[in-house]
Amino acid sequence: MSASxxxxxxxxxxxxxxxxxxxxxxxxTVQDVADEVGILKGSLYHYIATKEDLLFWLFEVxxxxxxxxxxxxxxxxxxxxxQRLQLYVHGQVEYNLSNIQQISIYYHDLGLxxxxxxxxxxxxxxAHNDFAVRTIKEAQAQGEADASLDPxxxxxxxxxxxxxTYRWYREPGSSEGRAARAPTADLCTAFALRxxxxxxT
Amino acid sequence: MSASxxxxxxxxxxxxxxxxxxxxxxxxTVQDVADEVGILKGSLYHYIATKEDLLFWLFEVxxxxxxxxxxxxxxxxxxxxxQRLQLYVHGQVEYNLSNIQQISIYYHDLGLxxxxxxxxxxxxxxAHNDFAVRTIKEAQAQGEADASLDPxxxxxxxxxxxxxTYRWYREPGSSEGRAARAPTADLCTAFALRxxxxxxT
Numbered sequence: 001m002s003a004s005x006x007x008x009x010x011x012x013x014x015x016x017x018x019x020x021x022x023x024x025x026x027x028x029t030v031q032d033v034a035d036e037v038g039i040l041k042g043s044l045y046h047y048i049a050t051k052e053d054l055l056f057w058l059f060e061v062x063x064x065x066x067x068x069x070x071x072x073x074x075x076x077x078x079x080x081x082x083q084r085l086q087l088y089v090h091g092q093v094e095y096n097l098s099n100i101q102q103i104s105i106y107y108h109d110l111g112l113x114x115x116x117x118x119x120x121x122x123x124x125x126x127a128h129n130d131f132a133v134r135t136i137k138e139a140q141a142q143g144e145a146d147a148s149l150d151p152x153x154x155x156x157x158x159x160x161x162x163x164x165t166y167r168w169y170r171e172p173g174s175s176e177g178r179a180a181r182a183p184t185a186d187l188c189t190a191f192a193l194r195x196x197x198x199x200x201t
Numbered sequence: 202m203s204a205s206x207x208x209x210x211x212x213x214x215x216x217x218x219x220x221x222x223x224x225x226x227x228x229x230t231v232q233d234v235a236d237e238v239g240i241l242k243g244s245l246y247h248y249i250a251t252k253e254d255l256l257f258w259l260f261e262v263x264x265x266x267x268x269x270x271x272x273x274x275x276x277x278x279x280x281x282x283x284q285r286l287q288l289y290v291h292g293q294v295e296y297n298l299s300n301i302q303q304i305s306i307y308y309h310d311l312g313l314x315x316x317x318x319x320x321x322x323x324x325x326x327x328a329h330n331d332f333a334v335r336t337i338k339e340a341q342a343q344g345e346a347d348a349s350l351d352p353x354x355x356x357x358x359x360x361x362x363x364x365x366t367y368r369w370y371r372e373p374g375s376s377e378g379r380a381a382r383a384p385t386a387d388l389c390t391a392f393a394l395r396x397x398x399x400x401x402t
Contacts (some may be wrong), residue, residue, distance in 0.1 A: 003237055024337075148382075153385065157393075160366075160369075164357070164360070165357075188358060191397075195392035
């Protein structure tokens with residue numbers, strides 16, 4: 001199943017995200033998604049066979065989109081390791097802030113995928129983790145990051161800053177609106193990069 | 202409903218945590234919890250009236266326990282603001298690592314509480330947020346934290362480091378076991394405190 005399948009597929013995808021986000025994946029039905037698109041349930045079955053197909057589609061789309069952020073950061077070999085991580089964190093936070101519904105479903109309903117699909121998602125996530133750990137180790141070797149700290153745990157902390165935005169960020173204009181996306185991504189990036197940096201005292 | 206209600210109540214509480222964690226709150230039944238304790242469902246109804254009572258009980262217990270961490274950090278007025286936050290982050294991370302099941306349910310199923318109870322939980326969480334923001338502002342006023350950064354967003358980043366541990370920490374001995382609790386809490390605290398600190402360059 002490919003992530004992009006034309007205009008109608010895109011409408012279905014967007015409707016599924018909205019319905020799963022608002023009603024929760026567990027409670028929502030394929031009928032709810034069909035109603036949201038305004039098509040018959042039978043027509044929806046041209047695109048997917050089960051409700052889980054819609055959920056997995058979301059994971060595929062997210063991974064396809066964040067892959068580009070990782071590739072760009074990895075390719076920026078003219079930058080220092082911490083600068084590559086800075087690029088990565090900023091891109092990932094901006095992506096999450098722009099896709100709060102997808103990211104919410106991603107982290108809430110990961111456990112509801114079947115074992116094979118869950119393994120696929122874990123492998124995709126592992127590639128991001130491996131990039132982070134590898135680059136943190138480079139930064140440690142160059143004295144930019146504290147070599148006494150476990151690089152895997154530092155990567156976990158870095159991902160915390162990226163991921164948890166989906167639980168606290170509110171779009172400006174909503175009742176809890178606090179900040180626009182760009183300055184929020186700037187601040188999260190500053191926080192995570194200071195966290196990774198070697199202590200100067 | 203008080204958080205502590207004797208030995209049998211404690212058994213029921215522990216059984217509910219285990220069952221909700223393993224089967225998910227949405228899928229688990231009061232019968233599952235009674236079976237886990239090894240009592241009749243009717244006996245369980247001496248303690249609670251609905252499944253949601255069991256869920257809310259968990260929120261009460263968590264809040265009662267983390268309240269002590271906040272109170273101790275607030276009371277340490279002999280310390281600098283960032284040191285008080287250090288005490289707080291370390292205590293909170295240690296608590297989370299020791300109570301992964303409760304914390305997982307807390308963050309996964311918060312949305313399944315009724316509106317009044319959800320408002321109670323939000324108020325409890327807000328008290329922690331207010332402590333953090335107030336103390337970050339103090340640190341900014343004393344030049345310990347970068348005064349150009351929004352204190353509320355810095356608090357959100359700090360809480361990310363605390364909370365997200367429940368998704369990545371694995372007890373040593375499990376197949377993914379990586380580190381014991383104390384050094385993990387030390388590292389998370391170092392990461393978050395560096396994140397909050399004023400840039401020295």
